[in-house]
Amino acid sequence: MIRTILARLMVALVVSVTMLPLALPLAAQEVDRPETEGSPTGGAPTLEDILARQRGETVDDSDRRANIGDPDSAASIADQLGTLGGASDPDLWRSIRFNEEPNMSVSAGGDVAKVLVQDGGMAWYNFRAGPLREYGGWLLIGTIAVLALFFLIRGRIRIDGGKSGRTVTRFQFIERMAHWTLAGSFILLGLTGLLTLFGRVAIAPYLGLDANAWLLHISKLIHNNVSWAFMVSLVVVFVMWVAHNIPNKTDLVWIKQAGGIIGKNHPPAKKFNFGQKIIFWSVIVLGVSVSVSGLSLLFPFELPLFAKTFGILNDTGLPQWAGYGPLPTALAPQEEMQFAQLWHAIVAFVMMAIILAHIYIGTVGMEGAFDAMGSGEVDEEWAHQHHAIWLEEVKESEASAPKGGTTTPAE
Ligand code: HEM
Known part of the structure; x- marks a missing residue:
């Protein structure tokens, strides 16, 4: 019995001593982390930040922008904690968010795919x-x-x-044809464009989300295709009437x-x-x-x-x-x-x-x-x-x- 207890204590001692070097940098890192405005949330934006951003206000994010860990430094690599070295997951996401991630590159999908987060x-x-x-x-x-x-x-x-x-x-006849193609297409484009912009506030609350979604779908089809008639008739009208204008x-x-x-x-x-x-x-x-x-x-x-x-x-x-x-x-x-x-x-x-x-x-x-x-x-x-x-x-x-x-x- 005593032997078993001693053996368990030994194991516990060995484990704690071996883990100590790993635990130290972690503690040091927490103490080292600069006091930032986002500290109460552990570096993440506060609720006030999020609400202000949703109101379209400019939020001072300089503290978070600067707080993206240092995965490159020799010290952090030597004191490796895991696959991210000296950087943590939030650090990594912050550096992607602010376009500061030096070790991340996207090799396919062109410039569009390179932007991982766009605020x-x-x-x-x-x-x-x-x-x-x-x-x-x-x-x-x-x-x-x-x-x-x-x-x-x-x-x-x-x-x-x-x-x-x-x-x-x-x-x-040709002048009237061109005019009415321009006019007809413009009116369709105007109506479908307005439905697309205002559907959420002018249609959905009254006819429901499904009806609005259906209208949006139809509007998009009409808008994207009728646009060609507008562009062609615009050129024809220009050529026909420019001299008179x-x-x-x-x-x-x-x-x-x-x-x-x-x-x-x-x-x-x-x-x-x-x-x-x-x-x-x-x-x-x-x-x-x-x-x-x-x-x-x-x-x-x-x-x-x-x-x-x-x-x-x-x-x-x-x-x-x-x-x-x-x-x-x-x-x-x-x-x-x-x-x-x-x-x-x-x-x-x-x-x-x-x-x-x-x-x-x-x-x-x-x-x-x-x-x-x-x-x-x-x-x-x-x-x-x-x-x-x-x-x-x-x-x-x-x-x-x-x-x-x-x-x-x-x-
Ligand atoms: C129901 C809709 C429309 C009606 C009733 C209408 C009517 C007219 C009329 C009667 C004229 C000839 C005026 C004259 O004899 O001097 C005219 C000319 C003209 N229309 Fe329209 N139109 C309409 C829509 C449009 C649209 C949507 C556009 C362009 C997007 C457009 C562009 C023009 C242009 C550039 C002229 C020549 C300049 C002018 O007379 O002001 N029209 N339209």
């Missing part, structure tokens, strides 16, 4: 769920409200003295008379007046921007746009001048996608607001305007009041056309 996603998520929805939504509601108010004050712009009963060709001196008269929108004047105009030129160039410039950022989203990580653009902007000194410092030029592939998504949505919102005004003036806002894109034939009196110079040009070319020839195309 910019939180800022993106917050912006998308917050200001993007809020300001974007209010922009559209505000535009509709302003147009409704304008309609109440100004009423429908009528044809002074009524229609003449004679018509003139304003847009050829170069600013000229008749625009000065139009600007002076505020387009005749306020008051009863009808400033003379060629095929497109200055207001329409603004619509045209907005559609082209914003349409190209929304298309390029859309392509970047359609082919993830293949078309990074923002690091280069930010670099060019920094070179102009404008961001620094505006107080936004130099913009970041070392973006992770995921951050490129986040910027592309936000830019795509912001440009789309601005375009939707402009197009709402365009749809207003092309339908309820002005008598006789819709015919131009409907049948292609407009009343001569309408043409005289809104595009007097163009009407003269059409009449002149009709008069000089050989008798029995076809109607002169609208110029």
Whole structure:
């Protein structure tokens, strides 16, 4: 009996003596660990940190960033505790999180796979769920409200003295086809884009998550495929109408008379007046921007746009001048996608607001305007009041056309 107890005590003594060298560095390490803000949580972010980050605030993580162990030092390797040497698991994850892990390399999957942890996603998520929805939504509601108010004050712009009963060709079939392909695709893209952005807050609480998921799925299919029709018709519209949209001196008269929108004047105009030129160039410039950022989203990580653009902007000194410092030029592939998504949505919102005004003036806002894109034939009196110079040009070319020839195309 005594022999057994002694034998057990011996074993216990031997085991504790052999384990002591291993236990010492562990104790030393705990004492050595610097007092950090995250100490109460053992180095992990505190609840306040997490909540602040979710609110989109900048959290001072310098203590954690610096506290990533030292797996490389000779001492830590000599005092090896396990496979990680002097570093612990949390140290390792922190160093991956802050992109400071020297011993970790990803050999497959390209640049995207090299980013193992990316915390910019939180800022993106917050912006998308917050200001993007809020300001974007209010922009559209505000535009509709302003147009409704304008309609109440100004009423429908009528044809002074009524229609003449004679018509003139304003847009050829090909022009109307291109316009309606552009318009139809834009409306589908706008609606499906809005469903994607607002579904979670505007559909899910009322129709349920399943209905929202189904709508999202359908929206994505429509959005991704209809985008091609938009891009092609944008190019066609540009080629067809660019020559008529170069600013000229008749625009000065139009600007002076505020387009005749306020008051009863009808400033003379060629095929497109200055207001329409603004619509045209907005559609082209914003349409190209929304298309390029859309392509970047359609082919993830293949078309990074923002690091280069930010670099060019920094070179102009404008961001620094505006107080936004130099913009970041070392973006992770995921951050490129986040910027592309936000830019795509912001440009789309601005375009939707402009197009709402365009749809207003092309339908309820002005008598006789819709015919131009409907049948292609407009009343001569309408043409005289809104595009007097163009009407003269059409009449002149009709008069000089050989008798029995076809109607002169609208110029
Ligand atoms: C229901 C929707 C729409 C209606 C009723 C409509 C109506 C019209 C009309 C009547 C015109 C000819 C104006 C004239 O004779 O001078 C026109 C022109 C034009 N439309 Fe639309 N449109 C719609 C949607 C769109 C969309 C979505 C876009 C682009 C994304 C667009 C782009 C243009 C452009 C660039 C012009 C030539 C410039 C101008 O007249 O302002 N339209 N539209």
